[in-house]
Amino acid sequence: GENVEQHPSTLSVQEGDSAVIKCTYSDSASNYFPWYKQELGKRPQLIIDIRSNVGEKKDQRIAVTLNKTAKHFSLHITETQPEDSAVYFCAAPTGGGNKLTFGTGTQLKVEL
């Protein structure tokens, strides 16, 4: 079936290092790829998204890249800070574009 796979499930980096989280999707018709951040005990919030007509999008320290041929997209966080510690979810449309399917999440821990 249509799904979204996310790796790694946990990621630990030193403060100041970069972090990369990767997702793959199966529905070739998917055209929108958001990333949500969920801090401990809080609700998920959209941090960045990308549409299929561009290959990269940046917003300060975060960026998302998209490879439509390979059907994968990645979240890049540079100069990581302790407040970046959270669970990150990718998502992509499935079911003919009628619904959004989320990846299983990545627990990012930024260590001092």
Added chain:
Amino acid sequence: DGGITQSPKYLFRKEGQNVTLSCEQNLNHDAMYWYRQDPGQGLRLIYYSQIVNDFQKGDIAEGYSVSREKKESFPLTVTSAQKNPTAFYLCASSLGTATNEKLFFGSGTQLSVL
């Protein structure tokens, strides 16, 4: 962060009991969604509604029911048929019905079985 409110924050269910989780939004959003969050399994879609008096099953609808009698409200009932209900439940809404709309999440309800 306001605009979409879930209650209660914690809920306990006895075996064989139905329980209802509340979700209200004052954002005038057309679409509303219910997700279940389990450790290591991400967010799984239970039900969604794109318009009043209409809703569709998501990926894991068995054992759940919903209603959408008002635009602002989308309550979720966890029935006794749901054999493993312990999870964190998140309600969300979006302005439009397309999948490229930003989702606004509530603060969640933690449901546990007594």
